[in-house]
Amino acid sequence: MEELFTPTKVLILSGALMSIGVYGVLARRNLIVMLMSLEMMLVAVNVVLVLFSRMHASEGMAGHVSQHTYEAAFLGAHTGQIFTLMIMTVAAGEVGVGLAILVALYRSRNSIDVDQARELRL
């Protein structure tokens, strides 16, 4: 049976998400949209991490019994997935802070257009 998610397909998905994210961050001036685009980039990374973790899991399990692969067998194979969880947590925190800044920005200048907030310069 042909697999639904071949590595190629998943990488294309991830690349698409990353590109949309980068475009959104660079081209849009609305801070909310920029934050969302940022999240998309993180998701792209997460997807790749999960993919690679899964691809290498079999290697780790079959692994040669040496000090090196011993670690991989128990931890290494899942590192990518654990890392993904970590990134999601941090991303949640980041969004919280980002939204708080956004609210503060809106309160102070009635706008969330980043091109208008350019006081940070000489």
Add this chain to the structure above:
Amino acid sequence: MGELLTSFLLSAADTAEKSGNVCECPHMAKLALTLVPLLPLLGFVINAFWGKKLTPKASGTLASLSIGAAFVCALIVTGHYVWYANGVAVESYNVSWFTSQLFGKEFDVNLGLRFDHLSVVMALVITGVGTLIHIYSVGYMAHDKGYWRYFAYLNLFCFAMLCLALGDNLVLLFLGWEGVGLCSYLLIGFWYEDEEKAKAGKKAFVVNRIGDLGFLVGMMLLAWHFGTLDTAELTKSAGELAKNTAELTQNQWVFNAACISLFVGAVGKSAQIPLYVWLPDAMAGPTPVSALIHAATMVTAGVYMVCRLSAVYALSTWVLPAIAVVGAATAIFAASIGLVQRDIKKVLAYSTVSQLGYMFMAVGLGAYTFAVFHLMTHAFFKALLFLGSGSVIHSLEHGYGHGNPDSQDLRLMGGLKEKMPVTCWTMVIGGLALSGVPIFAGFFSKDEIILSAWLSELGVGKPVWILGIGAAAMTAFYTARLIALTFFGKFRGPHHVWEHAHESPRTMTVPLVILAIMSVVGGLVNIPHNLAHGADNFAQFLSGTFTTPSFAQSHGEHDHTSAEWGNMLFSVVIAIGMFYAGFKYYSRDGALSRADAKASAGLKPVFTTLLNKYYVDELYEKVIVRPIRIGAQLFFVFIDMLLIDLVFVNGSAFVMGALSHLMRRVQTGVVSFYLYTFSIGAVILLLVLLLW
């Protein structure tokens, strides 16, 4: 303080026992020896930190007591050494100072004191004469507001001088050497409000630095070649080396270079040609300081150092004759300047330079014993003369006001015999001793030096003898002139000064009397062969200490009695004759105006040259000081102001400022611009990583 001292001593004792370095001598002798330099240090600490709260009398008493106690300790050690130690040097508790590597070998330096024949003389002179001068100072400085500072410095000086004289290695000796230089500087510029005096202190310091550099170079050469700076070990290795002719000739240059470098140090400290110029200016300090530092002790440090290293000097070839020539030249040069000086202290200062020349003359001729003998007698009679002149100045200052230079001017003195009989007669004794009149101390020591020159097998022996005799004649003359102008004839100063002049207090006259007694009996410790055979106790006492250079070794094998008698009679006739002539001439009324009239006639060029000290100061000013000043000015303007300040400091700040002015344009404040540059950068980095 006491606790600190005790714990220090205990730890010192502990270290000594642990290292297994316990010598035979009992703890009492060791303790006494350790206390000799530490007691003045204790006095210094107390006076320096709490002296301001003490009364002048308490401060002075404390200082005198600490040095007096050091004298007692020195006597105890001497007694032990002379009667019980059988010639084995007494060593103090030994503490390691620092350890390092020198050319792959261990190089240890200890804080240890060693007490041998030479130290007996030095320690007793320093603490003995030092005590008398401290006591004298209590009277002399009673009205000075800086009394506690004065006594603190004086005690610190004694500590440094004792380190110099008792230290068992050259590093400790050098510590003392620099310490006495510092105290000399501090005490010359004691009345620092007077710019002239502060400048005199600075001059002494700078001139001494030149010598100190030579000393350091010599010390490093010795450390390099011998691998140790312990004086006893140096003497031992040098003695072994003297037998090894091949190695000696191969390394001849090292010994010559080391010896001449060390002698440069001695020239600076002991005021010989060409570095003597600081000593006459050093008379700006209080008079007891001139007596202690610039006559009795510090200036003899150079002589002591060469004597201490006699074994090393025996390895050199031309250095000792050179020292003899420098000494003899200095003796006659300074004596001739002393003939016409008008300041009572300046006369004595040049006399000191001249007498130090005699000591170096003896050292250079290999007659170390007589150099040390003259060092000792000179300490007595020159300290006496200085203290006497201080007594005169002190008395005249009541009329002239404190610090008035008129109170030191011989032209404004005269007839003071009536007012201050004790000062007068003690100074007469000191003067006779300085002139070398028989019975008095100076006669015995100076006569031996002149005789050594006559008997020397060196080529320079006879010229040195002639210079020595000439200097002796001048010495007798200027001493008689000084005494006649001060105490005899009629008083030439203002009337109210005469009214106020009076004999000095007991604290000042008692040291004078003691020193006068020493100036008489001090010479009797070494009566020459021809007068009493075998009575040259002092020479016998010291004879084992020094390594006699090869050219002087045959000395004493032949019978020199006739030469001794001839020399003695000759120098006695000259001393008494010149003293009588000088005294007769200058004790008559109007002698000075007649001398001036005569000088303005035929002898004018000679007279003015002498009065201006051969224009040496002016020459140094033109040839050395001014070029250095101009060079310093050039460096200041071009190197410091232009290169460092303008180019380096302000220049680099300007460049950075200009750069940041350019760079800050990047900070637009537009977030999307930052993001663009960020992503472009990321892309470039990725490309680099992929394609490289």
